[in-house]
Amino acid sequence: MVEWTDFERATIVDIFSKMQYEVVGPAALARCLIVYPWTQRYFGNFGNLYNAAAISGNPMVAKHGTTILHGLDRAVKNMDDIKSTYAELSVLHSEKLHVDPDNFKLLSDCLTIVVAAQLGNDFTGEVQAAFQKFLAVVVSSLGRQYH
């Protein structure tokens, strides 16, 4: 089981309580599709992803980005058992969506960068460490059911 310090728990809850999901989610997913264009392979039916402007303005990207962030909510509310919280989602990403788990790390790096821009100097090294630890647990849980 993952051990969380009080600081880490409080930090994660705080970040997500203040987050505008419909801003951060779309920005993070768009950034991922732009910075790591091979990730576009999973979104063949999303329409126009031809350039950065198209991706940033794409409504399907925005909707999906928001969905992903709301998915993270579940982990925030169940920090002591993220593994079983995401068991079903892990199976979905493996069996149905066939997403290479390396992509989870790419998205989480982009999310970190977007959150950093939002929080500015409040995103200290200690806060970043807590945030990235949380995302690492999420990423690991999502990859758990792959076989």
Next chain:
Amino acid sequence: MTTLTAKDKDAVRTFWAKVSGKEEDIGTDAVARMLAVYPQTKTYFSHWKDLSPSSPSARKHGITVMKGVADAVSKIDDLKGGLLALSELHAFTLRVDPANFKIISHCLLVVLSIKFPNDFTPEVHVALDKFLAALALALAEKYR
């Protein structure tokens, strides 16, 4: 890996002009974050008296690293040639596992995102990510 296009190089140079004057702050913040977020990186600095992210050694190292990155920007048209000496240093003396180049690059991008929330657009991000990856490759050139 990919080569840097003219558009990439332009984006890097243009953005770097904005960084001018803030290099020390950025470098020290990036190294501090690296040590805080990826504690395994501290293994390379066992010779420091104080391994905390805000220590004088860490700050000094941040400045050193950032000078190297700034130098690389000026040599962006020939990273392999321009960084030969630095590559030999990293290969034969420092022997830093190249996986760590990705770590410091990520920390650097986080700092840039904080300091330039409006200028660090996705387009600038991808150009810088490519540049830092190319820089890492040039540094690892002499490893084996």
